[in-house]
Amino acid sequence: MTQGGTTGAKTPRASRVVMTESVLPGDGNPLGTAFGGRIAQWIDVAAAIACQRHCRQRVVTASMDDLHFLKPIRVGMTVELRAQVNATFRTSMESGVRIESENPLTGERAHVCTAYLTFVAQDEKGRPVPVPALVLETDEDRRREHDAKRRRAVRLERARVKRERLLAETEERG
Numbered sequence: 001m002t003q004g005g006t007t008g009a010k011t012p013r014a015s016r017v018v019m020t021e022s023v024l025p026g027d028g029n030p031l032g033t034a035f036g037g038r039i040a041q042w043i044d045v046a047a048a049i050a051c052q053r054h055c056r057q058r059v060v061t062a063s064m065d066d067l068h069f070l071k072p073i074r075v076g077m078t079v080e081l082r083a084q085v086n087a088t089f090r091t092s093m094e095s096g097v098r099i100e101s102e103n104p105l106t107g108e109r110a111h112v113c114t115a116y117l118t119f120v121a122q123d124e125k126g127r128p129v130p131v132p133a134l135v136l137e138t139d140e141d142r143r144r145e146h147d148a149k150r151r152r153a154v155r156l157e158r159a160r161v162k163r164e165r166l167l168a169e170t171e172e173r174g
Ligand SMILES: CC(C)(COP(=O)(O)OP(=O)(O)OC[C@H]1O[C@@H](n2cnc3c(N)ncnc32)[C@H](O)[C@@H]1OP(=O)(O)O)[C@@H](O)C(=O)NCCC(=O)NCCS
Pocket: 060, 061, 062, 063, 089, 090, 091, 092, 093, 118, 120, 128, 155, 156, 159
């Protein structure tokens, strides 16, 4: 179990999300492949639902790690997004999303992207609130949590540098 409240503690399995979408012409670009922004939107929604199922609070996206689309997703393909909570911290949670494309005629599948997002639970006034602990059931759950903790350290350091740069720019402008 990670740090956090024990009330409402849940396994990653309890909040897992499977979301299936069809890439329609309106989701595509002029090249006939999916618009990356649409895939990012689906990723955000799937990850948010997993986190909200975990904490049953309002959640906001604090960050989305780099997205790398390893293979094109063509218009007409089916897209399956599998999201789960990898780790919980004090008021934040990391959700991992695996995105696979599926050719609807042949069933052939490809892993196109994996994304990691952080959501913060908030009360009705927008103040961060503690989230329930994550109960790790399997070795895979433990590996995911271990990796999520490493990613968090890198992510928060990058956010700190960016925040300082932004503040410095704002001060320069007066
Ligand atoms: C994300 C946000 C709530 C953080 O608020 P904050 O005032 O920095 O609050 P805190 O410093 O108390 O941090 C709260 C949690 O957010 C985490 N956090 C803050 N910035 C983060 C970032 N860039 N990436 C990941 N986690 C982050 C902190 O680590 C902390 O988690 P913890 O309690 O589990 O340790 C705030 O920046 C915000 O509201 N951003 C806009 C969110 C939004 O509107 N998203 C939709 C897209 S625009």
